[in-house]
Amino acid sequence: MKNLRPPALSVGAKVALAVAAAALCVAGTIGVLVHRTTAVHQLATARSGLDQELVSAAHDHADGRRSDARLDPPDLPGPVARAVRNDVRVTYLEDGERYPVLWAATRVSDRRVLAIRRSYAREEQSLARLDRTLLGTGAAVTVLVSLAGLLLGVRMGRQATAAARTAERIADGDLDARVRPHGRDEIARLAASVNTMADxxxxxLEAERRVTADIAHELRTPVAGMSTAVGLLPPGRASELVAGSVRKLRGLVEDVLEVARLDSQVAVDTEEREVSAMARRAVAGLDDVRVNVVRVNVVTDAVVATDPRRVERILANLAANALRHGAPPVEMEIDGPVVRVRDHGPGFPPDLLAVLRTSGPQRFRTGSRTGGTGLGLTIATGQARLLGARLTFRNRPEGGAETELRLPAE
Structure with missing residues (x-):
């Protein structure tokens, strides 16, 4: 069963949610404070007013005049009856069936209590209207602040996304990619840092390329002299070993020069060629021993507009890499603009395959125990990038490594 995870929220969405939550909390807190303050003030005002009426009613009772107050009302709340025994005036808010009722009572003799009551409905209705006003105002303010937060979050998210995409382009080899910073906030500093990193x-890389190219150029002359000197050696096992070592050294120097030329982003000359013809020429360029163990299978041929020399170099490097690190026979299958090179070896090591799929081949790194420089796949990947082609690496379920070259087709 797959573990399905919800999609991650963007920076803009997180900022918008944070602003909305903050606005909601502020509006709710202010609403609660205003409600409580108003309720306390209303109750204090009502109690003071009813207490003044009770005082006037007590004077009227003493003078024998009629008033709204009642003597010993039967519905007098128990807390009020117990409180007036201490010879104090009491105001008390009682919960009614529909609305609360406010009482005021005092003792007018040893055994008699004078009390007055009135409905607290007007205050409750006023407080309800205030709550509705606070709710509507808080909701409107929350929506407006949330929209402002959303706009701010979208702006920040776009700037962060632009910086991330530019960093990805730089990681893919586009060192001319730059971010346009806006403002002086942290996002702008991030954009400026990405540009500084790219510079x-x-x-x-330019310094390394120049050093590599200079070293390779300096080595060409002594290697050429060694090749000439090898031809003057008498035949024998020793001369064959020296000749083989010189050939490997010359191939390494040529590979280093090729990598330096790839780093300089040379121009590409295109012409129309059949994919099968380029594949056969690439195989024919291998030595006699390797040619016999490389099989070319044409499923569907295609004509593509590309640089045939670079395509042949890519296919030759892939086939040579498969022969060196895999096991024969090596199969080269042409299916339209797609060429697949397979071997029957143990396949790519897991750690090397992970690197190939993420950052691509790395120079002077190989996962094979037989040694190597790692320049073959590096050159193939660089040539494919110049051609606008795509190289993918995988291990086949039945065993063996497979590299797929997908040429751009019209």
Whole structure:
């Protein structure tokens, strides 16, 4: 059973939710405070007014005049009856069936209590209207603040997304990609930092490319001299070993020069060629021993507009890598603009396959125990990038490694 996770919220959504939650909390807190303050003030005012009426009624009772107060009312609340025994005036808010009732009572003799009551409905209705007003105002303010937070979050999210996409382009090799910072906030600082990183990375790669190219150029002359000197050696096992080592050294120097040329983003000359013809020429360029163990199978041929020399170099490197680190026979299948190179070896090591799928081949790194420089796949990937093609690496379920080259087709 798959573990389904909800999609992650963007920065804009998080900012909008945070602002909305803050606005809701502030509006709710203010509403509660206003409600409580108003309720306390209303009750204090009502109690003071009813107490003044009770005092006037007590004077009228003493003078024998009629008033709204009653003597010993039968519905007098128990808390009021107990409180007036202490010879104090009492105001008390009683919960009624529909609305509360406010009482005021005092003792007018040793055994008699004078009390007055009135409905608290007007205050309750006023408080309800205030609550509705606070609720509507709070909701409107929350919506407006949330919209402002959403706009702010969307702006921040767009800037962060632009910086992230630019960083991804830089990671993919586009060192000319830059972010346009806006403002002086943290997002703008992040954008400026990405641009600074790209400048520093480009300068470092350019310096490394120049050093690599200079070293390779300096090595070409002594290697050429060694190749000439090998031809003057007498035949024998020793001369064969020296000749093989010189050939490997010359191939390594040529690979280093090729990598340096790829880093300089050279121009690409395109022409229309059949994919099968380029594949056969790439196989024919291998040595005699390797040609016999590389099989070319054409499922569907296609004509593509590309640089045939670079395509042949890619296919030759893929086939040579499969022969060096895999096991023969190596199969090269052409299916339209797609070429698949398979071997029958143990496949890519898991750690190397993870690197190939994420950041691509790394120079002078190989997952094979037989050694190698790792430049073959690096050159193939660089050539494919120049051609606008795509290289993918995988292990087949039945065993063996498979590399797929997908050429751009019209």
């Amino acid at each position: 520093a990375l480009g300068a470092r």
